[in-house]
Amino acid sequence: MVTPERTHPLAGLVSPAAETLYLRLRARKSLPLGTGHGELDPGSPGLAELLDLGLAFHCGEYEHLVRPVDQAVALRLLLEHRQSELVDKQNRIIEGWNRLTTLLPMNTGGGSTGELDGVLPLASTEEVVTRAAELYPSARRRMRCTDSGAVASRSTKDRLRSVVRRTPPGARFQMICPVDRSGSPFFPTVPGSTDEVRLRATVPITMLHVDDTAALVTPGASTQGALLIRAPAIISMLAEWFDLLWTDPATMAPDGHKDQSLSDMQRRVLELMAVEGDETIARRLGTSLTTVRRHVKAIYTALGVDNRFAAGVAAAKRGWI
Structure with a gap:
């Protein structure tokens, strides 16, 4: 047929x-x-x-x-x-x-209110959700997110109750949330999503960290506001904290096993696999053919495929290429 x-x-x-x-x-x-x-x-x-x-x-x-x-x-x-x-x-x-x-708004005054340069307090839920909606699509390379599961969900006057994520393809999206996550207006569950998600017993803050340039942070369960941060030193500290948390043994993939994410070198190999053979990839990356083939095998395993074409399709669906 x-x-x-x-x-x-x-x-x-x-x-x-x-x-x-x-x-x-x-x-x-x-x-x-x-x-x-x-x-x-x-x-x-x-x-x-x-x-x-x-x-x-x-x-x-x-x-x-x-x-x-x-x-x-x-x-x-x-x-x-x-x-x-x-x-x-x-x-x-x-x-x-x-x-x-x-x-986006950024405090640079450092006046008598005690505010810091590059840190803007957002007092209302409406402001927080609106800023989250603006930041989500702005990610170009990487978005690090944590969800404490404790942020109250309430409608804004424009009926914006939760942020519908539209992370651009190619931007790596990572999220850490608690095992007993009850939901958040920042990070709704997206059916069929291929985002990288890991779980912990507890997550102290809710954070949206975009391209190492801006972060939206809700410090704790008792506050209804958040901090919009652009101060480079604080952005760098939050990124380092997230990366340490991501690789911590207590942070697990949803199935209880280590997440099958790719290393930076494997991602470079994946990008070249669509147009180059193993020998050419080895020359371009300055590594051995054996190493490239080992990376290709690891990519197949992570994607659950057994050939280049299927790997390209699966990686595209996940937004890895």
Whole structure:
């Protein structure tokens, strides 16, 4: 039985006209250019799209024929092209969010109120949830989060009860929360999420730490406010505290075992696996072929796959690439 994927390999990735023309070319192997019966009109809808994307090409003595590339090659080229478009668009969006982050309130006065430079107290739940909603999408590289599970959940006047996370793809999201977590307006559970989550018996503070540039911290269960922090020394201290907590033996993955996260070197290998072979990766990273293959095996284990293609798909779903 022919599966829909094999019948329509380009479905949804090109225009309907381009898809129809590609299927026509595949059925005939090639078509001559012309306006007669059985010929391909040079002005046919979708032809320029197929040629521009490399999904079809001119051939013949006078390049009077048009032939399609193999289905697997076409799909690979198309996925690479669409992924490149998405990455470019996402980078522009991320740059915009980063610019927005720099406009967030920051106390620099250090006046008689006792406030510190780079530390802005937020008194109301509405302010806290609003700042969290602004910070979530601004992560470009890494977001470290802790959830004490003790922050009261209440609606703001704009009915914003909880933050819907939209962490940009490619930004590593790590969260530590208590085993008996009762819920938080900062970090709602997302069904099917592939975020890196670990558990502890207790977590002292609720924190949202973004790209080593800003942090939103709720110090304890008794307070309804939070601190918006931009002071570099405090940001660095909180990052170091989180990293130590993340690797602490008392911090466990949800299944009770060590989380299958990747090292920095393994992440670099993973990024190169989509376009390079093991030997080329070894040369680019200045390491041995044996080491690269060991990293590849570890990546397969972490993702629960046994080949490069499946690893790319699983890593993309997790936001690792």
